[in-house]
Amino acid sequence: MTLGGGHETGNWMVDFLNSYMWTIAGGTNEIQRTIISERVLKMPREKLS
Amino acid sequence: VSAQGENDAFVAELAVIARRFLAEQARRRAPYETTASQACLSLTPKAAELGWFLLATPEERGGLGQDFAALGALYRELGRALSPLPLMTAMMAVHALREASSDYANAMLDSIGAGDAVVGAQLPHGGAVHVSSAPDGFVLDGRLSHALLPDGATHLLLQADLAGEPAVLLIVLDGGVAIKRHEIWDRTRELADVVFTGVRASAEAILAKGEQAVRLIADRSAHFDLALACDCVGGAEQILDETVEYTRTRRQFGREIGSFQALKHRCADMKTELEAAKALTARAASAIDSSDRAAVIAAGAKILAAQTYRAIAMDAVQMHGGIGFTWEHDCHLFLKRALLNEALGGSPEDYKDRLFEPMRLAVDAARA
Numbered sequence: 001m002t003l004g005g006g007h008e009t010g011n012w013m014v015d016f017l018n019s020y021m022w023t024i025a026g027g028t029n030e031i032q033r034t035i036i037s038e039r040v041l042k043m044p045r046e047k048l049s
Numbered sequence: 050v051s052a053q054g055e056n057d058a059f060v061a062e063l064a065v066i067a068r069r070f071l072a073e074q075a076r077r078r079a080p081y082e083t084t085a086s087q088a089c090l091s092l093t094p095k096a097a098e099l100g101w102f103l104l105a106t107p108e109e110r111g112g113l114g115q116d117f118a119a120l121g122a123l124y125r126e127l128g129r130a131l132s133p134l135p136l137m138t139a140m141m142a143v144h145a146l147r148e149a150s151s152d153y154a155n156a157m158l159d160s161i162g163a164g165d166a167v168v169g170a171q172l173p174h175g176g177a178v179h180v181s182s183a184p185d186g187f188v189l190d191g192r193l194s195h196a197l198l199p200d201g202a203t204h205l206l207l208q209a210d211l212a213g214e215p216a217v218l219l220i221v222l223d224g225g226v227a228i229k230r231h232e233i234w235d236r237t238r239e240l241a242d243v244v245f246t247g248v249r250a251s252a253e254a255i256l257a258k259g260e261q262a263v264r265l266i267a268d269r270s271a272h273f274d275l276a277l278a279c280d281c282v283g284g285a286e287q288i289l290d291e292t293v294e295y296t297r298t299r300r301q302f303g304r305e306i307g308s309f310q311a312l313k314h315r316c317a318d319m320k321t322e323l324e325a326a327k328a329l330t331a332r333a334a335s336a337i338d339s340s341d342r343a344a345v346i347a348a349g350a351k352i353l354a355a356q357t358y359r360a361i362a363m364d365a366v367q368m369h370g371g372i373g374f375t376w377e378h379d380c381h382l383f384l385k386r387a388l389l390n391e392a393l394g395g396s397p398e399d400y401k402d403r404l405f406e407p408m409r410l411a412v413d414a415a416r417a
Contacts, residue, residue, distance in 0.1 A: 030310075030314065032317075033313065033314040033317035033318065034310065034313060034314070034317070036316075036317035036320055036321065037307075037313035037314065037316050037317045037320075038313070040317075040320060041293045041313075041316055041317070041320060042293075042297070043293060043296060043297060043307040043308070043312075043313050043316060044297060044304075044305045044307050044308040045308060046308050046309070046310060046313075047304050047308055
């Protein structure tokens with residue numbers, strides 16, 4: 001059985017190693033956190049310096 | 050509109066009314082200025098007028114015949130308001146009373162519904178009591194540890210051993226029992242040890258025994274876990290909202306602190322964890338009346354929601370800075386309720402220990 005939107009191969013070693021890639025691809029985890037805080041929680045944008 | 054759609058609308062409206070009612074009628078600090086039960090003296094009759102204590106009573110017995118969705122919405126709002134209202138113990142009693150048809154059961158449903166009877170309840174796994182036959186009824190011996198027992202409770206819901214078989218009882222508290230109250234940090238709930246030494250109970254106080262009692266005890270345990278999970282979700286939502294609002298208004302270094310990435314990412318993590326807890330709690334609520342795995346899912350929701358609430362409440366104290374550590378600020382009220390919720394019914398580790406065996410059996414059964 002594969003999970004995760006069809007991105008998994010079913011070979012758990014490959015999936016485990018790929019899981020690191022998914023913290024970056026499609027927007028890093030940090031960018032996702034920024035998006036959640038600004039779009040969902042309506043926190044202010046960082047001041048441009 | 051379908052029946053399901055009508056019911057969803059009823060539940061949504063109930064939540065809106067509850068939130069408004071609790072914001073207007075209940076002050077968060079009230080249990081800390083007096084006691085939880087004192088704070089409920091004015092609250093309970095108004096909640097009864099709104100029909101809250103009749104929600105789970107069948108329509109043919111004068112109630113509103115609602116399933117867990119309605120109760121869950123209320124538990125969530127009570128959690129959001131840090132309310133001392135002992136609705137959960139009353140509803141656990143109603144669930145047991147629904148299965149009994151005696152005059153006593155009918156009278157109790159009416160009395161709870163009117164807000165007259167105040168019900169305490171044994172915690173799941175909270176002590177052991179034996180029932181033995183006596184000429185004009187039954188006699189109870191044993192001890193409950195940390196029962197949820199409002200000061201001035203008129204009735205107590207408990208399970209007991211009746212000649213080797215489990216039984217569920219709702220007894221009248223009329224002075225025959227020894228009650229030792231615990232002083233606890235969270236003042237919104239009241240806990241007590243209850244000691245029975247040859248305490249008399251009428252035959253009608255026994256609501257169920259044997260197989261029926263086994264099922265009722267499992268149902269009550271699931272109800273308890275899910276009620277606490279809902280309470281945690283409501284409280285966590287509220288304190289996260291207040292924390293985010295604080296970071297939007299509090300300024301340092303010439304800007305709102307909520308613009309700092311360190312705080313934004315922390316809030317985003319809290320929100321993500323909260324959504325996971327909400328999702329599992331919603332899943333457990335939809336399974337409670339239908340699935341044979343309801344108890345396992347409810348226990349899982351309790352573990353996750355309680356850990357999430359505690360983590361968010363602790364983070365909230367930090368993110369408020371110095372003011373978050375003061376008595377005057379409300380952060381600690383949430384943290385105290387979160388810590389008690391996590392401890393009630395057992396620690397997450399206790400829960401996982403208890404969950405292991407049924408999960409192993411389910412896996413074995415699937416393999417066979």
